[in-house]
Amino acid sequence: MTSNEPLQPEDRVSTGLSGLDEVLDGLRIGDNVVWRVSDLEDYRRFVLPFLDAAADANRQIIYLRFGEHPPIIEQHPAVRTIEIDALGGFESFTSRVWHLIEQHGRGAFYVCDSLSELLNAWATDAMVGNFFRVVCPFLYELDTVAWFALHPDRHSRRTLDRIRETTQVMIDIHRHGDNVQIHPIKAWRRQSPTMFLPHREHDSRFQPITDSSEATRLQASLELEHLHRQPLLDYWDRLFQEASRALSEQDENRIADLQEQVLRVLISRDPQILELARRYLSLEDLLGIRSRMVGSGYIGGKATGMLIARNILLKEAPQLWQQHLEPHDSSYLGTDAYYAFLVHNGLWPAIMRQRSEAGYLTEAQALREGIAAGRFPDEIRTELERLLDHYGQYPILVRSSSLQEDGFGNAFAGKYESVFLINQGAPEQRLAALENAIRQVYASSMSEDALHYRKQRGLDQREEPMALLIQRVNGRFHGRYYLPDAAGVGVSRNTFAWDSTMDPQAGMVRLVMGLGTRAVDRIEGDHACVMALDQPTRQPFRNQDESYRYSQHLVDLLDLQDGTLDTRPLSQLLESTADLPMEHLAEVDRAATTRAEQIGLKSPVWRLTFRPLVQKGAFIARLSSLLQTLETGYRHPVDVEFTLHLDEQGDPSFNLVQCRPLATVGESGPVSIPDYLPDDKLLFRTDGHFMGGNINLTIQRVIRVDASIYAGLNTSQRYEVARLVGEQVRSTNIPTLLIGPGRWGTGSPELGVPVRFSDIAGVAALVEVSEKAGQMVPDLSYGSHFFQDLVETGIAYAALFPENSCCQYVPEHLGDTSASQSETPSPTAAVRVHDVTHRPLQLRGDIVRQQLVCYFTE
Incomplete structure (x- = not known):
């Protein structure tokens, strides 16, 4: 119904009080009515006549009960009471109310508890306003009438303004003893000359106060009454104000109580994370986090992990880390800013469609597009401008930090975006770039890979708001380029010890020069330096030439001139940049240097082996200490990302970028491996080159990509192979072993099968085979996102090198398939599916003996 249509009698609704109907010219179908009160008894007093009138009109009436206050409606024969738990957070509560409104359909009437009660559950006042902005238009659209109450003194002016802007009717109730006055706001x-005056109740009539002197005295008395009340501050701000006061007064009991309150609204709801945070994040630390925050709500898992890890080091080993841990310079965009962005851009209906079973994947693209086109609320933009003022023109990194990210068991490794910003140019350009980066990270929460990951882990219906961690990029300016000296991923447990003399508890590092992106991601055609920390100079290569070949040749950096994250060959970078710390990170390849000099090329030729860093300094000792201290603090193996800052002597300081619990395949105790197996029962055996700890799996199906056929396919056909593999994996839930040439999950089809992890997430074990056909070689990329997915999901991994004496591989024992070897190479022919239900395979691995075997059982 538009405002130009004539009002029909059936569009009118009574408040149940004829005098109040006169004042308001009645209610209308679609009205949301907000009562601002200081005492809920006044709200209840007006609710009861409304219920009786609605019942007389045979209306369906629902009472939404979510407050801790006494019920507004005790018992009423025409009312259905539905209790809703608000403690689950904004999204789960709002979604529940949305679905209830949807379920009851057109024309239902609603009475709700006080909106102010939601503060007890959410702490963040802005979300109360966002809740109302979501449900009020939906109620209006369905021709309902809904009543709400709130205590105005408990909300910020911004929240009150947004509720007023959204609702159709707002009424203030003022009480002076037995004298009750209503004031339509x-x-x-609808309009009348006296409608918006205060009205005094008398004999069920409401008389407007038309005498200006009397109105002035009334206003003065109200102001005097409010003088001694707490000023209009956001509940969130009041909590931190109390925390600051308790610290200044050294009130230990109050400090402990407030620390717990703040942890639950700022850090996490997860019991394991909370237990860790109680030990390592003081109330003073929490106030420091608040001071660096844009918006309110949680800072998310990635930010929490980084901050807790830093405090573990500084508390447990202060002598070392006060000197060698670089100060962090991070800011946080709270989860409430994410929800505010969605509500501000009218995206909540799309969120509700996407949360349904049918729309979980189908609605995601439209939602991503809506997020990408969205605008930020003015108050968020103002805060972002101040944040950029703080960082000046240093490059910054905008990182996802969702509520569930980097927790115990759910790392979400590589599922959400991180965006580097060179942060150059005029302030308005830098702000636009920052807003684009935030939108990009927000939209990544709806990526297909992330959605599959959440669904597969049973997280698809859990609240997952996106916070952001914004960090100054650690590094130096080198002319047009900006990069750190080095970066890496360290793990406190080496579950991929390729030699039986290595101690898994010593840990491992994956190290690169430049930005740490190459240490985290699987980079095709280039290699990070992987070191076991107890034997850092021991490499899984046969000679020095092979060591050089499988070293890092490309460097990730920020190009300030082009304004991009870029990759440069090390040789090219050295031609234009003279002040890189090569003597601390690399060795001179003397043979290559001689050849370069003979043909007039620039020399020396450097190879990034990191041996000087390992052999001449304290890097290994400090990293080992860092990892073991963090594992002790977490009471769980950890996975950390860091950058290195080297002084003139090459002495390293660490900047801790990220820390999370390391996901590992469960330690199941000793595994029995048969001493003897008949040749006809063996599928493969290898010494080393498998990951995840002890393995004991029964396999009922094998999907194998035939390397001899795959090598003859073109690029588009190889992508078709990846699609067919995904179809086969998803076609059944029986335990499946996946075997393929080279690298699973590669972005370069010539190096392996370019599946996405979501395509193969259902397999029990994954095998990469070194195949001469096409030169496809497994990539032992410990620390990569693909690896993290494998171990999180409990997928066993092995790399087979049949050309080595320590490995046997007999694919012929899988038997014939429907595809003929004589067929013309095709994607269908390349994908072999073997049902071994009646002759299952047993996959067993012993991490101590470094033996893995896969054999047939009867």
Whole structure:
């Protein structure tokens, strides 16, 4: 119904009080009515006549009960009471209310508890306003009438303004003893000369106060009454104000109580994370986090992990880390800013469609597009401008930090975006770039890979708001380029010890020069330096030439001139940049240097082996200490990302970028491996080159990509192979072993099968085979996102090198398939599916003996 249509009698609704109907010219179908009160008894007093009138009109009436206050409606024969738990957070509560409104359909009437009660559950006042902005238009659209109450003194002016802007009717109730006055503040699409005056109740009538002197005295008395009340501050701000006061007064009991309150609204709801945070994040630390925050709500898992890890080091080993741990310079965009962005851009209906079973994947693209086109609320933009003022023109990194990210068991490794910003140019350009980066990270929460990951782990219906961690990029300016000296991923447990003399508890590092992106991601055609920390100079290569070949040749950096994250060959970078710390990171390849000099090329030729860093300094000792201290603090193996800052002597300081619990395949105790197996029962055996700890799996199906056929396919056909593999994996839930040439999950089809992890997430074990056909070689990329997915999901991994004496591989024992070897190479022919249900395979691995075997059982 538009405002130009004539009002029909059936569009009118009574408040149940004829005098109040006169004041408001009645209610309208679609009205949301907000009562601002200081005492809920006044709200209840007006609710009861409304219920009786609605019942007489045979209306369906629902009471939404979510407050801790006494019920507004005790018992009423025409009312259905539905209790809703608000403690689950904004999204789960709002979604539940949305679905209830949807379920009851058109024309239902609603009475709700006080909106102010939601503060007890959410702490963040802005979300109360966002909740109302979501449900009020939906109620209006379905021709309902809904009543709400709130205590105005408990909300910020911004929240009150947004509720007023959204609702159709708003009424203030003032009480002076037995004297009750109502003051209509808003009544959409109706008007009278006295409608918006205060009205005094007398004999069920409401008389407007038309005498200006009397109105002035009334206003003065109200102001005097409010003088001694707490000022209009956001509940969130009041909590931190109390925390600051308790610290200044050294009130230990109050400090402990407030620390717990703040942890639960700022850090996490997860019991394991909370237990860790209680030990290592003081109330003073929490106030420091708040001071660096844009918006309110949680800072998310990635930010929490980084901050807790830093405090573990500084508390447990202060002598070392006060000197060698670089100060962090991070800011946080709270989860409430994410929800505010969605609500501000009218995206909540799309969120509700996407949360349904049918729309989980189908609605995601439209939602991503809506996020990408969205605008930020003015108050968020103002804060982002101040944040950029703080960082000046240093490059910054905008990182996802969702509520569930980097927790115990759910790392979400590589599922959400991180965006580097060179942060150059005029302030308005830098702000636009920052807003684009935030939108990009927000949209990544709806990526297909992330959605599959959440669904597969049973997280698809859990609240997953996106916070952001914004960090100054650690590094130096080198002319047009900006990069750190080195970066890496360290793990406190080496579950991929390729030699039986290595101690898994010593840990491992994956190290690169430049930005740490190459240490985290699987980079095709280039290699990070992987070191076991107890034997850092021991490499899984046969000679020095092979060591050089499988070293890092490309460097990730920020190009300030082009304004991009870029990759440069090390040789090219050295030609234009003279002040890189090569003597601390690399060795001179003397043979290559001689050849370069003979043909007039620039020399020396450097190879990034990191041996000087390992052999001449304290890097290994400090990293080992860092990892073991963090594992002790977490009471769980950890996975950390860091950058290195080297002084003139090459002495390293660490900047801790990220820390999370390391996901590992469960330690199941000793595994029995048969001493003897008949040749006809063996599928493969290898010494080393498998990951995840002890393995004991029964396999009922094998999907194998035939390397001899795959090598003859073109690029598009190889992508078709990846699609067919995904179809086969998803076609059944029986335990499946996946075997393929080279690298699974590669972005370069010539190096392996370019599946996405979501395509193969259902397999029990994954095998990469070194195949001469096409030169496809497994990539032992410990620390990569693909690896993290494998171990999180409990997928066993092995790399087979049949050309080595320590490995046997007999694919012929899988038997014939429907595809003929004589067929013309095709994607279908390349994908072999073997049902071994009646002759299952047993996959067993012993991490101590470094033996893995896969054999047939009867």
